[in-house]
Amino acid sequence: DAGVIQSPRHEVTEMGQEVTLRCKPISGHNSLFWYRQTMMRGLELLIYFNNNVPIDDSGMPEDRFSAKMPNASFSTLKIQPSEPRDSAVYFCASSPGLAGNTDTQYFGPGTRLTVL
Amino acid sequence: GQQLNQSPQSMFIQEGEDVSMNCTSSSIFNTWLWYKQDPGEGPVLLIALYKAGELTSNGRLTAQFGITRKDSFLNISASIPSDVGIYFCAGQPTGTYKYIFGTGTRLKVLA
Secondary structure (H helix, E strand, C coil): CCCCEEECCEEEECCCCCEEEEEECCCCCCEEEEEEEECCCEEEEEEEEECCEEEECCCCCCCCEEEEEEECCEEEEEECCCCHHHCEEEEEEEECCECCECCCCEECCCEEEEEC | CCCEEEECCEEEEECCCCEEEEEECCCCEEEEEEEEECCCCCCEEEEEECCCCCEEEECCEEEEECCCCCEEEEEECCCCHHHCEEEEEEEEECCCCCCEEECCEEEEEEC
């Protein structure tokens, strides 16, 4: 079975450019999460979708960050404009659970973003 | 964001030794998860715990959901070189869907 798929695996961009990260959750999973991982702050939840609807985006750091989930098999996280402090590994995770009962989460391989 | 207190932060052990790590919180949790992350990869789920006192094994790994629901333990028996990596605990507080992640235990195994 295919796990969570993320692309690209690595992204290097210059400050001010737009960055789009992509995620395909595990088929049949109802919930999708975007995380950011840094050495200083560990794993931070950015946004959570349930049945393609954003439930909690309180972890999104700034208006420069936006996320969409147009259908059950695809989600994007966009940063515009990007800044060097956005450099991190961004993970997508999905779980089979329903809203309020998310059960276990399965992570993708991550996108390592470097903003110069 | 909020993080769990995970210890030890790092450890070097000899191949064949047993390993123990734990996570503690001031909050009561419904679920505890343990993950392993290899360099350049995402966290991989090792063990999930759903009830206080639950003891679950996965090969050489054993994890327990603390009776107080505020802690969890992971043990690795007879460590091997491929056990190297970062181990994370994650707890789901009561009444929420979010998971809070520990700061990780970096394990290095000396052959």
